[in-house]
Amino acid sequence: GAVVSQHPSRVICKSGTSVKIECRSLDFQATTMFWYRQFPKQSLMLMATSNEGSKATYEQGVEKDKFLINHASLTLSTLTVTSAHPEDSSFYICSATRGTPNTGELFFGEGSRLTVL
C-alpha cells in the first residue's frame, strides 16, 4: 500500500523553541494532508487540513499561529509548533489522501512524539 512517513519520530525540545515535523508521501502525490493530535488514552483529534499550494484549514480551537502548516509540494507537508510549551507535548500524526479529500482512502504516518521540557 501507499506509504506516508513522518520525521522525526521523537523530538525533545526546550520550552520557547520551535519544532518542525515533516510528513512525506513516499510513493504517491497527496492532494490533501491532514494533521492530528493524540493525547494519552484519547482519540485522534483533527487539527487541520492542508491542500498543496493553499492555506491550511484549521479546526475550531486550534491556534493557527501556534501550529503553522505548510504544504509546499504534493509530497510534503510540515507542521511547525512555534514557541513550544509543555502543554504542547503530544503525539502528532499526519495522513494523506490521493483521492478526493473526504472520500479517498487515508494513509497515515507513524507519528511524531513531541516532548517539551
Next chain:
Amino acid sequence: GDSVTQMEGPVTLSEEAFLTINCTYTATGYPSLFWYVQYPGEGLQLLLKATKADDKGSNKGFEATYRKETTSFHLEKGSVQVSDSAVYFCALRVGAQKLVFGQGTRLTINP
C-alpha cells in the same frame, strides 16, 4: 455532534482466544464505519470498513458488522495471534465530513 466510543483497554488475551472490541457511535447522518489498526512503530492502517447498515467488513480474519439498530460496529476475530497485538481504532465518517475516531484500544496477545 458525531462521536465514537470504544471499549476501554488495554485488552490482554492468550493466543487462539476469541476477540471482541466493542464500538458504538452517534451520528447525525448515515455514517461509513471503519476499523484502523496501528502496529508498534507504524502508522494507522485501514483494517476494514462498512458503508451501510448490515454490511460486514472483513480482513485478515477480523470482522465487523454495521448494526444500525444498536449503532454498533464491534470488531471480532475467532482466533487471535501474537501478531495481532496492536492498537485498534474505530472511526466514522458522514458523507464528506472528516473522520471521527474513538480513543483506541490496545490489544496484547500472549503466546
